[in-house]
Amino acid sequence: MTALMCDSTGSELLIVLKHNDEVYKECFTGKTGHSPLIMRLVDSVLKSAGIKTDDVDVFAACVGPGSFTGIRIGLACFNALAYATGKKRIEVNSFEILTYGCADGLYRIDAGSNNSYLCQKEGDSLKLSFLEGCDDSLKFEDGNADRTAAFVAVTEKKFKNKEFSSNLKPVYLRKSQAERMADVKN
Numbered sequence: 767m768t769a770l771m772c773d774s775t776g777s778e779l780l781i782v783l784k785h786n787d788e789v790y791k792e793c794f795t796g797k798t799g800h801s802p803l804i805m806r807l808v809d810s811v812l813k814s815a816g817i818k819t820d821d822v823d824v825f826a827a828c829v830g831p832g833s834f835t836g837i838r839i840g841l842a843c844f845n846a847l848a849y850a851t852g853k854k855r856i857e858v859n860s861f862e863i864l865t866y867g868c869a870d871g872l873y874r875i876d877a878g879s880n881n882s883y884l885c886q887k888e889g890d891s892l893k894l895s896f897l898e899g900c901d902d903s904l905k906f907e908d909g910n911a912d913r914t915a916a917f918v919a920v921t922e923k924k925f926k927n928k929e930f931s932s933n934l935k936p937v938y939l940r941k942s943q944a945e946r947m948a949d950v951k952n
């Protein structure tokens with residue numbers, strides 16, 4: 767399996783290529799700037815492996831939850847690459863990466879403005895939710911420290927199980943800021 771993976775859901779833009787048992791990785795950390803960089807990072811990992819997009823078997827993208835704009839950037843790019851090459855797509859959610867190989871429990875991703883995306887992990891079951899405001903009484907498990915290895919492992923498992931998607935679709939657990947502002951006006 768040759769898989770090209772993208773996680774643009776947070777402040778770090780992560781592009782990973784798994785090819786011939788080698789893993790190539792490029793990342794950029796910053797609050798903004800994913801859009802102009804994503805294809806440069808894709809090009810960099812492909813060149814490092816000496817392959818082209820046509821050599822990729824599957825395009826996997828992290829579909830959220832996370833940054834609304836970041837999710838849209840990654841999914842638009844990877845849907846376009848998969849469409850242009852006629853290759854398969856795999857959806858991976860943020861908590862599949864965060865909790866891969868971890869114990870059952872409650873996991874958290876910062877949603878900004880004192881809000882959180884939550885995941886209750888019980889075995890292979892992940893129950894996702896959104897929490898407005900911070901509750902200091904909640905105790906969270908530590909997530910997977912090696913996101914790259916977890917992303918590769920989840921993608922390989924889904925590839926083996928033929929868990930393909932015809933279109934990469936975002937996972938939003940709350941309305942976007944624009945939608946919330948429109949609700950207030952109405």
